[in-house]
Amino acid sequence: MATASGQRVVLHVGLPKTGTTYLQGLLAEHRDSLRERGVLYPFLRPGGMFHAAVEVRGSHEKFGLDQDAIEGSWAALCARAREHNGTTIISHEILGGADEDEIAAALTPLEGLEVHVVVTARDLGRQATAHWQEEVKLGDVRSFADFERDQFRADLSEDLVRAGAERPHFWHAQDFAAALGRWSTAVPFERVHLVVCPPPGAAPSKLWHRFADAAGVPADAVDPGRVPPNAVNASLGRAEIAVLRRVNAALAGSIPQPAYSQIVKRVLAEDALARRHGERPRTPAALVPLLSEATDRWSATVRAAGHPVSGDLGDLRPLPPPDGTPHPDDVDESALLEVTSGALAEVLQRFPLPSAAPPEAPPPRSGTVTRRSGWRAARDRGRG
Structure with missing residues (x-):
């Protein structure tokens, strides 16, 4: 009431x-x-x-x-x-x-x-x-x-x-x-x-x-x-958790909160690794x-x-769990390598691609002489 x-x-x-x-x-x-x-x-x-x-x-x-x-x-x-x-x-x-x-x-x-x-x-x-x-x-x-x-x-x-x-x-x-x-x-x-x-x-x-x-x-x-x-x-599989543990060990606390949650937790863990849909731990x-x-x-x-x-x-x-269910820590190295490669590729695809054509050089400012135009000027003076 x-x-x-x-x-x-x-x-x-x-x-x-x-x-x-x-x-x-x-x-x-x-x-x-x-x-x-x-x-x-x-x-x-x-x-x-x-x-x-x-x-x-x-x-x-x-x-x-x-x-x-x-x-x-x-x-x-x-x-x-x-x-x-x-x-x-x-x-x-x-x-x-x-x-x-x-x-x-x-x-x-x-x-x-x-x-x-x-x-x-x-x-x-x-x-x-x-x-x-x-x-x-x-x-x-x-x-x-x-x-x-x-x-x-x-x-x-x-x-x-x-x-x-x-x-x-x-x-x-x-x-x-x-x-x-x-x-x-x-x-x-x-x-x-x-x-x-x-x-x-x-x-x-x-x-x-x-x-x-x-x-x-x-x-x-x-x-x-x-x-x-x-x-x-987003939930992770056994191999994905193992990869993230290794990443955390390599980082050794070098990314403090809240940046860690924004970068590692959300981008790597809950997006790139979660997309792998690995076998969930029991x-x-x-x-x-x-x-x-x-x-x-x-x-x-x-x-x-x-x-x-x-x-x-x-x-x-x-x-x-059903009989034969692997222990949450049981992950072979080949699975770790596959997950690591896939997650790295997923993260790299987030970076913007560079332009296919090189950027055009800006025109010379008024009153300046480029190296090529300077050579031509000297040549013309020699002809005079």
């Missing part, structure tokens, strides 16, 4: 790699039709919601952003929500990891409005390889085996977490029960929703309908098949029991807390 003025704010806070790019692309593509149905997806400027989320999290240095340049972005989004007599949707996956102090500060400009929070979650089997890949696309050089050691098998006990110890990034970013719990410290639990991403092979439209149900917006205001080209987060079967145990524990927490759930919690259980 909305406030007396009809104002509702839906904060879609991620989690990362849970179809957020697809949902944000749909919302942006259908701004006009949503507005006609009373739903505002506000636009500040290109990257405005990203800047606002970074401001809430105080993570401008991580992304190479000028703090002064993004200051006020969150307040501007909230002001748009206060001006709109209907539902406003604000969406960015960076918000999912906010701590309780950051959440309280973010909600202050929305005081008096009915706020709902939507957390999207996907099975950890797909999330493990997606998380690894995304970190490599941000400059990491570690193998999947390294991530398994440093992240996936390195979660902390609840006692250590309560004592203030920092969990590995994967677990902090993907623990949907913990995210729901943090946002419930400032928003009533019945307004903190979980949207379950559909299982592998399901139509993307199923995610939109689940999201629309949780957000309380008319699903038919959007054509879930009409998304802009950049609304799909989480090894040996890791599935660990991920399943965490999923079952979190799902039980969600049920006990009574959070509204759109979708089936069973869709969050990771599936083992």
